[in-house]
Amino acid sequence: MIRINMEYKLKELGIFETGSTLIKKIGNFPAFGGNGIITYVNKWNVDEDAIIIGRVGANCGCVNITNKKSFVTDNALIFKPKEKNMARFYFYFLLHLNLNKFHIGSSQPLLTQGILGNIKINIPSLNKCQKISKILDNIDNQIERNNSMVQKLQSFEQALIFSKKWGANYAC
Structure with missing residues (x-):
């Protein structure tokens, strides 16, 4: 214990x-x-x-x-x-x-x-350990969501660059 x-x-x-x-x-x-x-x-x-x-x-x-x-x-x-x-x-x-x-x-x-x-x-106390872990888990989860969003935006950006490079017209 x-x-x-x-x-x-x-x-x-x-x-x-x-x-x-x-x-x-x-x-x-x-x-x-x-x-x-x-x-x-x-x-x-x-x-x-x-x-x-x-x-x-x-x-x-x-x-x-x-x-x-x-x-x-x-x-x-x-x-x-x-x-x-x-x-x-x-x-x-x-x-x-x-x-x-x-x-x-x-x-x-x-x-x-x-x-x-x-x-x-x-x-520290078990209660503090669990609170610390929960806060850090929440931060890690938000970082993962942000990284996922960045990847999606970068893919979107590449699609737009590619479409403009080859002469496609999009109303952006």
Whole structure:
């Protein structure tokens, strides 16, 4: 049980695991590499709330979250919170940290379970954690909607440019 307003190391709040070698069979389960979803496969190695952290390469420290059956490759670490209702809070906390700055190595940057496990976090009340997560979820959702609108507008813009280039007349 987590006590509020106490400082914990991440390794006290959950379990770290390393992903598995990527299988090549196409399926319906998202497969996460070190930087996010890379394909969809027919097997899964995560079936619960989990935070996925890129562990190797220039972009190590990239943070993703899943709440469904997924496959995580060996280019990423999996953090499974002991308290399932805290996954989103931990996700946003880790996202905020810019984990890449904790890497070791220069030619091939690397994050290890040991490095991540020793990161300290102060836990506010469960109510505050949930409020923070909800606010940040709402912001992320709005960003997604805005990005979608930008893509649609850019497509519309390209259609107009193309139509004018080839001499079509539109009352715009």
